[in-house]
Amino acid sequence: MFKRMAKNARRLPLIALASMLLLLPAQAGLQAAGSAVQPGGESDAGEPAASLTDGFAASGAPGSRYAYVQYKRDHADAPRPAREIVIEAGQYSRLEGDGFKRLEHFEGLDGVSLLTGESGEAEWKVNVEEAGMYNISAVYFPIAGKSATIERAFLIDGKLPFEEAAYLQFDRIWGNKLDRVQQDNRGNDLRPKQTEKPAWSEETFGDSNGYEEDPFLFYLDKGVHTLTLRSTREPMVLRQLKLFRQEEPPAYEEAVRQYEADGIKPASGISLRVEGEAASAKSSPTLYPLSERSSPAVYPYSASKVKVNTIGGYNWRLPGQWIEWEVDIPETGLYHIGFKSQQNYVRGVYSTRRLTIDGEVPFAEMKKVPFRYKSGYRIDTLGGEEPYLFRLDKGRHVIRLEVSLGDFAPLIREVETSLYNLNAMYRKILMITGTKPDEFRDYRLERQIPDLLQVFQAEHDRLSHVTAKLKELSGGTSDQEGLLKTMTAQLKEMTEEPDTVPRRLSAYKTNTGGLGTWVQKAREQPLEFDALFIVSPDKQIPKDGMGLFSKVKHEAMTFIHSFFIDYNRIGNVSEAADRRTVTVWIGTGRDQANTMKALIDETFTPETGINVNLKLVNMASLLPAVLAGQGPDVAMQIASDLPVNFAMRGAAVDLTQFADYAEVAERFRPSALVPYTYEDGAYALPETQTFNMLFYRKDVLEELGLSIPQTWEEVAETLAVLSKNHMEFGLPVVTQATVQGQNIPPHSMYATLLFQNGGAFYRDGGKESDLDSRTGIETFKQWTEFYTDYKLEREYDFANRFRTGQMPIGINDYTMYNQLSVFAPEIRGQWGFAPVPGTLQKDGSIRRDVPGGGTGVLMLEDAKDKDAAWQFMKWWTSDEVQTEFGREMEGLMGAAARYPTANIKALDSLPWPASDYNSLKAQFEWVQGVPEVPGGYFTGRHLFNAFYKTVVGGVEARESIMDYTAYIQDEIRTKRKEFGLPQ
Numbered sequence: 001m002f003k004r005m006a007k008n009a010r011r012l013p014l015i016a017l018a019s020m021l022l023l024l025p026a027q028a029g030l031q032a033a034g035s036a037v038q039p040g041g042e043s044d045a046g047e048p049a050a051s052l053t054d055g056f057a058a059s060g061a062p063g064s065r066y067a068y069v070q071y072k073r074d075h076a077d078a079p080r081p082a083r084e085i086v087i088e089a090g091q092y093s094r095l096e097g098d099g100f101k102r103l104e105h106f107e108g109l110d111g112v113s114l115l116t117g118e119s120g121e122a123e124w125k126v127n128v129e130e131a132g133m134y135n136i137s138a139v140y141f142p143i144a145g146k147s148a149t150i151e152r153a154f155l156i157d158g159k160l161p162f163e164e165a166a167y168l169q170f171d172r173i174w175g176n177k178l179d180r181v182q183q184d185n186r187g188n189d190l191r192p193k194q195t196e197k198p199a200w201s202e203e204t205f206g207d208s209n210g211y212e213e214d215p216f217l218f219y220l221d222k223g224v225h226t227l228t229l230r231s232t233r234e235p236m237v238l239r240q241l242k243l244f245r246q247e248e249p250p251a252y253e254e255a256v257r258q259y260e261a262d263g264i265k266p267a268s269g270i271s272l273r274v275e276g277e278a279a280s281a282k283s284s285p286t287l288y289p290l291s292e293r294s295s296p297a298v299y300p301y302s303a304s305k306v307k308v309n310t311i312g313g314y315n316w317r318l319p320g321q322w323i324e325w326e327v328d329i330p331e332t333g334l335y336h337i338g339f340k341s342q343q344n345y346v347r348g349v350y351s352t353r354r355l356t357i358d359g360e361v362p363f364a365e366m367k368k369v370p371f372r373y374k375s376g377y378r379i380d381t382l383g384g385e386e387p388y389l390f391r392l393d394k395g396r397h398v399i400r401l402e403v404s405l406g407d408f409a410p411l412i413r414e415v416e417t418s419l420y421n422l423n424a425m426y427r428k429i430l431m432i433t434g435t436k437p438d439e440f441r442d443y444r445l446e447r448q449i450p451d452l453l454q455v456f457q458a459e460h461d462r463l464s465h466v467t468a469k470l471k472e473l474s475g476g477t478s479d480q481e482g483l484l485k486t487m488t489a490q491l492k493e494m495t496e497e498p499d500t501v502p503r504r505l506s507a508y509k510t511n512t513g514g515l516g517t518w519v520q521k522a523r524e525q526p527l528e529f530d531a532l533f534i535v536s537p538d539k540q541i542p543k544d545g546m547g548l549f550s551k552v553k554h555e556a557m558t559f560i561h562s563f564f565i566d567y568n569r570i571g572n573v574s575e576a577a578d579r580r581t582v583t584v585w586i587g588t589g590r591d592q593a594n595t596m597k598a599l600i601d602e603t604f605t606p607e608t609g610i611n612v613n614l615k616l617v618n619m620a621s622l623l624p625a626v627l628a629g630q631g632p633d634v635a636m637q638i639a640s641d642l643p644v645n646f647a648m649r650g651a652a653v654d655l656t657q658f659a660d661y662a663e664v665a666e667r668f669r670p671s672a673l674v675p676y677t678y679e680d681g682a683y684a685l686p687e688t689q690t691f692n693m694l695f696y697r698k699d700v701l702e703e704l705g706l707s708i709p710q711t712w713e714e715v716a717e718t719l720a721v722l723s724k725n726h727m728e729f730g731l732p733v734v735t736q737a738t739v740q741g742q743n744i745p746p747h748s749m750y751a752t753l754l755f756q757n758g759g760a761f762y763r764d765g766g767k768e769s770d771l772d773s774r775t776g777i778e779t780f781k782q783w784t785e786f787y788t789d790y791k792l793e794r795e796y797d798f799a800n801r802f803r804t805g806q807m808p809i810g811i812n813d814y815t816m817y818n819q820l821s822v823f824a825p826e827i828r829g830q831w832g833f834a835p836v837p838g839t840l841q842k843d844g845s846i847r848r849d850v851p852g853g854g855t856g857v858l859m860l861e862d863a864k865d866k867d868a869a870w871q872f873m874k875w876w877t878s879d880e881v882q883t884e885f886g887r888e889m890e891g892l893m894g895a896a897a898r899y900p901t902a903n904i905k906a907l908d909s910l911p912w913p914a915s916d917y918n919s920l921k922a923q924f925e926w927v928q929g930v931p932e933v934p935g936g937y938f939t940g941r942h943l944f945n946a947f948y949k950t951v952v953g954g955v956e957a958r959e960s961i962m963d964y965t966a967y968i969q970d971e972i973r974t975k976r977k978e979f980g981l982p983q
Contacts, residue, residue, distance in 0.1 A: 068212060069413070071162040075219045079132040085243040087124050087227070089114040094123040099235060106237055107141055109200060113239045118145065119914040121155075121230040124241065128225060133217040134243040137204040138229075141237040142172040144196070147285065147887045148911030150236045154205060155228040161218055166829060169208040169320065170236060171283040173197050181277075181289075181308045188306035190598060192277075194285040194891060200239070204246060209825070210319020210405045210523065211413045213367060215246060233913045248364065252388060255363040259334060264391050267333030267536035274325050275299070276311040276529035280398070281324040285891030286315040290528070293558070296550040297340065297377040298530045303557035310530050314345060315892075317526040322402035325532050329397060334389040337399070338381035338533040338541045343371045345526040348481075349474045352406030352525055355382070358398055362390055368406035371527050379533075379541050392534070399532065403525050407473050411466050412522045415484070416826045418459045418466075419515045425455050426509060427700070427727070427805045429501065434726040435806070437502035446498040453495055460491040483518050487511045513800050519826060580868045581611045585632040587619030592637075595888045604875045610868045626651055626860060633863035634872060636687065637855045640675040641743045643684035644932035646858065648979050653859040654681035658870050667877060671852050672902045674929025679981075684856035685877045686902035691850045691927045692732065692748055693814040693833040693920070695798075700727075700808035709809075709837045711846060712753075712782075718809065719790050728801065730810020731786060734794045734947060744940035746930055747783075747947070748851050749811070754779045755849035755928050756839035766933035767983065769972060771943070772965040781957040784950045794951070799823055802831070811836055813853075814920060815900055822896040833916065835923040852927040854902055882906035934975035938968045 090102055090112030097120015106113040116122055128134075142150060150170040153160065160166055177195040184190060204215040220243070227241065250258070277289035289308045292298045298309040311323060329335075343351050350373065355366040365388065371380055381387045405412060428449050437443065446452050467484045490511060494501050501508075533541045586593050593616045600612045619638060625631040626646075646652040655661050661682065665673060672686035696708055704725060709715045719729050732749045746761060754761070759775035762768065770776055786792050798816065801807035803824045817833060824831075838846035857876060863869045875881060883906040886899035890911065901907050912920065942964035949960040976983060 065163050068162045068164045068207065068216060071219075072217065075133060075217075078219055079130075080217070080245050081130040081132040081134070082245050083130055083134075083243070084245075085126060085128070085134075087126055087241040087243075088112065089122075089124075089238040089240055091124065092122050093125045093226070096121050096123075097231070099231075103237060106239075107198075107200065109141075109239055111239070113141070113237050115143065115235065115237050116229065116231055117235050118233055119231050121228050122238070123226055123228045126225055126227055126243070128220045128222055128243075131220065131222040133219050135204055135215050135246045136218055136227075137202050137215075137242045137244070138170070139200060139202045139239040139242070140170055141200050141239070142170065142196070142198045143235050143237050144198075145234040145236075146909055146911035147172070147196070147891070148234055149284075151231075151233040151913070153230040153232055155226075155230065156218065156220070157226050158228065163829070164207055164209070164212075165205075165216070166232075167208050168205050170203050171201070171320075171322075173199055173201070174282045174285050174287070175280065176289070184601070186305075189291065189308040190601070191291075191594060192289050192308065193598060193602065194282075194288050197281065202242075208320060210403070211409045213404065213406070213409060218243075231914070233911065249361040249367070250363055252363045252365050255391075256389065259389065259391055262391075264332070264334055266389065266538075267331060267335055268538055270330060270333075270335070270534075270536040271539045271541075272327060272329075272534040273542075274327050274532040274534075275309075276325075276531055277308050278325065279311055279323045280326045283320070283322045284315075285888070286894060287311065287321065287323055288315075288892075290315075292342075292528070292530070295342070295377055296553065297544070299544070310342075310528050312526070313528040314524075314526045315894075316403065316528075317345075317351075317524040318894075319403050319405050319523065319525070322400050323529075324398050324400045327397055327399060327532070327534055329392045329394055329534070332393045333391075333536065335392050335534050335536060336381055336383075336387040336541075337390055338379055338387075338535070340377055340530040340533070340541075341371055341380050342377045342528040342530075343373055343526070344375050345373075346524070347373050349373070349408065349470070351527045352404045352408070353527065354402040354404040356400045356402070357390065357392070359400075363388075368404060369401075370406070377530060379543060381541065387537075389537070405523065405525065408470075408522065411469055411473075412519060414462055414466050415515065415522070416519045418462050419512060419519060419826050421455060422459055422508075422512050422515070423804045425449075425452065426505075426512060427725075428452075429505060430727065430806060431725040433502050433505065435505075435728075437505055439503050441502070442499055443502055445501050452501075453498060456491045456495045460488055460495060463488045463491070483511070483514045487515055509804060509806075512804060516803055516824065516826065520823065523825070580609065580865055581613060582634060582863075582865065582868050582872050583613045583615070583632045584634045584636060584872065585615050585617050585619070585622065586636045587617055587622075588637050590616060591892055592889065595885060595892060599881060599885060599888075603881070604872065608868075608871055608875070610871060612872060626862070629862065631860050631862060633860060633865070633869045635858045635860065636876070638684075638858055639743070640854055640856060641745065641932055641937065643676045643856055643858050644678040645937075646860075647678050647681065647683040648934055648975075651861050652683040653861055653863065653866060653869075654683060655685065655859065655870070655873075656680070656682050660874075664874055664877070667879065667903050667905070669902075669904060669924070669927065671927045671929040672854065674852075675854075675932050676856055678932065684858045685873055687855045687857050687877065688900045689852050689854040689902035689927070690813050690815055690900050691852045691923065692752065692811050692836055693817070693923055694811055694836045695730075695802060695809065695816060695820070695831065695833045697802065697805055697808035697827070697831050699827075699830045700805045704808075706809075708834050711840050712837050713840070715837050722808075723790070727805070728793060728796075728807040728810075729790075730796065730798050730801070730807045730812065731792055732811055732813075733796065733798070734944070736944070743937050744944055745853065746851070746940045746943055748853070749786075750779065750783045750943060750947075751851035751928075751930060752811075752836060752849065753782055753839075755851065756847045761930060761939060762933055762936075766931060766936075767972065767976065769939065769965050769968040771939070771968065772962055776965075777958050777961055780946065780950075780961040784947060784957050787951045803827065814923075815898075817916070818896045818898045822894065832919075834919050835926070848923065848926040849928050850923065850926055851930050854900070877903060879903055879905040879909075883909040886910050933972060934979055934981065935968070935971035935973075938971040942967050 092114060097117060099117015100120060100122065101115040103113045103115055114122060149172065152168045153166040154168055173196065174194045175197045176192040178192065181192060182190045206212060206215040290310045290313050291306045291308055292310045300307045300309050350370040353369045355369055361367055369382060429445060432445060432448055433443055463484050467481055467488065470481055490504065490508060494504060535541055586596065593614060597614045600614065605611055622631065622635055643652055668686050672689045673682060676682055676684040704721055706718055706721055709718045722729055734747060754776065757775050757779050759779055760770050763770040787794060798807065798810055798812050799819055802810065835848050836850055838848035840846055857873055859869045859873060882901045882903040886901055886906060889897045889899050898910060946960040946964040949955045950957045973983060
């Protein structure tokens with residue numbers, strides 16, 4: 001392997017020359033794409049045009065992407081026929097993939113429905129008699145899946161009509177599992193568990209990003225067309241598709257005239273209050289009822305107890321999320337609608353909601369309802385000082401509030417477009433100057449990149465226009481403007497003085513990174529509700545608990561109670577008289593602890609009769625507590641090196657003594673158990689297991705004419721092309737311990753190459769290090785050559801560099817997928833991940849071994865009731881509980897918190913997109929565990945020292961690894977002697 005790498009290194013000049021020729025058309029394409037960006041439109045008087053998006057080519061569709069806004073512009077003159085065409089799902093013309101099935105009279109709906117799986121596609125033929133723009137809706141039933149939002153791509157005649165059609169979303173319906181709030185034995189309300197409440201729904205195809213206020217319009221010529229729904233995540237049952245024209249709601253003045261024409265009069269003497277936490281349905285399990293303890297304005301209120309009394313908050317912030325309340329109106333009439341709400345999240349601007357009553361927007365003004373910033377709770381009556389009148393007939397009605405970007409949608413879309421264009425220009429500049437330009441060299445960038453100044457000017461105009469519009473909407477300056485002004489000023493300076501671009505490159509990159517964060521934050525529209533009010537015009541909405549005296553009393557009472565409440569205890573606390581009790585420590589976060597405690601109280605304790613005292617602690621205190629005899633029975637989510645080190649010192653229980661251990665161990669891959677095994681014993685059960693994947697930017701690799709490398713020989717060729725264009729390949733970061741004395745595991749990249757080359761970390765049953773073997777030495781040399789010969793970066797921020805395209809390909813922990821999904825919305829669909837490159841074998845196969853990491857759950861030797869502790873550990877690592885905990889955490893904190901469970905079946909049940917999970921499973925088959933041995937903590941530490949001695953100190957690789965392996969051997973021998981083990 002090493003010889004092949006050396007051979008490739010000698011071929012680099014030829015490869016680089018070839019790659020230059022390959023890059024010519026790609027770069028020409030880049031320049032063409034950049035030159036398409038035009039400055040903002042102006043009126044004849046030289047003032048900015050009325051529409052923010054006018055004058056920008058393919059706004060929202062940077063580069064070669066064809067977005068809906070351009071699609072709509074291209075069909076602006078097309079008619080909107082007043083026709084309705086219904087397509088029965090059972091009358092499909094083609095099915096492809098697994099999981100499709102015809103269903104008769106499903107869930108009370110007559111006729112044939114079609115079950116569609118989480119991958120594959122279904123196709124229908126439709127005859128359109130009149131050409132024009134149509135809305136399209138689907139009647140669907142969210143059948144049980146992995147609890148994620150259902151996603152589909154929509155194609156017309158085999159092609160995506162526009163980019164956003166690849167990301168259609170269909171909501172599941174969630175609600176509280178129980179009708180009443182339960183309490184723990186200390187009188188605190190428990191967070192209501194969310195459960196699916198599926199029902200037939202009709203969803204009109206729209207923008208899942210929230211940039212388009214109205215549903216999508218699709219252009220169809222006269223004649224026969226093929227409509228295709230391609231499954232990308234989660235199954236659903238489809239009843240029908242419908243092509244139609246959705247009518248616009250009337251303006252408020254028109255609605256009032258209609259009230260008068262219908263003889264509807266204002267109601268009298270009616271005041272209805274619906275608690276926010278009593279919501280009948282929500283679009284996401286994250287929208288669970290909350291506990292507000294900082295204000296006396298909420299109901300129910302307590303200064304000392306946890307009370308479930310509000311809903312929404314920061315969880316209710318993403319476009320498309322909705323909450324519904326049911327209200328029973330006693331008599332037909334006109335009413336005011338108000339809310340007791342708190343919007344102390346977005347300063348200077350406002351959160352926007354779309355209000356519907358029984359599925360319809362009552363009048364146009366309710367499409368964008370603003371909730372402005374205020375530090376505490378207040379009464380928001382719709383319409384303000386002159387409240388709107390809403391017609392409500394006698395009987396039950398459903399009021400829905402849906403997160404909308406409102407007036408900010410076009411602004412955010414423009415900034416996202418600007419961000420994409422500026423990142424594309426950054427990559428062009430990077431190809432010429434590199435990441436560290438020579439300040440004294442004139443690169444003549446404006447000549448080498450013909451559209452440089454044009455793009456800078458266009459984006460300057462775009463961001464200036466956004467800033468002005470933002471100021472207009474907010475009614476003054478806001479904290480949203482600062483970064484936009486900074487970026488605008490820099491673009492102006494670089495346009496006027498292009499020779500200064502190279503030395504401004506670092507600041508340019510920093511500001512574009514900040515622009516990405518701006519887009520992410522600006523899309524968030526949080527809002528918290530205490531109650532919904534429906535009152536007749538002669539009634540006032542009450543303002544209980546909102547006075548100064550109430551606030552002073554609240555602060556005094558909470559201060560007094562803080563001396564008596566133990567905030568480390570979570571949920572039920574078992575009494576001394578309880579027969580069986582397990583004390584469990586968890587060291588992650590309060591959200592995780594609350595979720596876990598809810599699961600314990602719902603299932604574990606009722607089923608086993610064993611009480612659990614769950615404590616949220618700093619796990620750095622575990623060792624001192626155990627030494628002092630004050631430790632827990634079970635410690636959770638601990639690093640993989642701790643169980644064996646505790647076991648060596650007689651502080652951990654050997655789990656193999658339990659008769660059903662072998663059965664429990666089958667829940668995990670053998671690699672997950674390796675770090676917890678020592679001298680034929682097992683001292684922990686795996687909770688999480690992580691490993692590396694290869695992340696790549698589809699768009700950038702396409703620009704460079706590169707494919708995903710399958711072997712390290714192909715990586716060498718990729719490096720040549722990237723280096724020529726001043727881009728980078730990211731290997732796992734080589735960094736020191738953040739805390740003195742912290743254990744450093746063996747570096748994952750060295751472990752990857754070692755395993756792929758057939759090597760191991762230890763030999764002779766862990767008595768000696770194997771790093772001084774031929775394979776260990778050659779692997780070390782191969783690893784360090786990436787940094788000495790190819791000059792790869794040792795420390796960097798992968799997420800930011802990947803986002804800009806500076807590092808379009810790299811190896812990172814697979815949980816990076818979760819971060820990128822939330823962190824970089826502007827490159828959605830432009831990136832993916834695949835198994836890591838492998839080592840080619842003599843038989844032509846490729847070994848893709850990677851090391852696994854993760855956390856475990858440990859039973860301490862001092863546990864008073866070991867059988868009860870074992871029952872808890874078995875319950876916690878079971879398929880059902882791990883699945884439920886993973887879904888609860890994602891429901892609680894969003895996709896960024898997707899749980900990397902070590903349980904094989906539970907991982908299968910988590911809501912991954914089908915294609916991405918297939919890549920993940922393919923890599924999972926190659927994961928190997930790194931064993932823990934006495935003195936093994938020296939392995940990672942001295943591997944790190946040897947690396948720096950070679951890469952930074954310039955010492956020959958063989959000499960470095962041999963020297964430091966001697967230290968590892970000495971420590972292993974010393975520790976084995978200390979613990980009385982054979983030498």
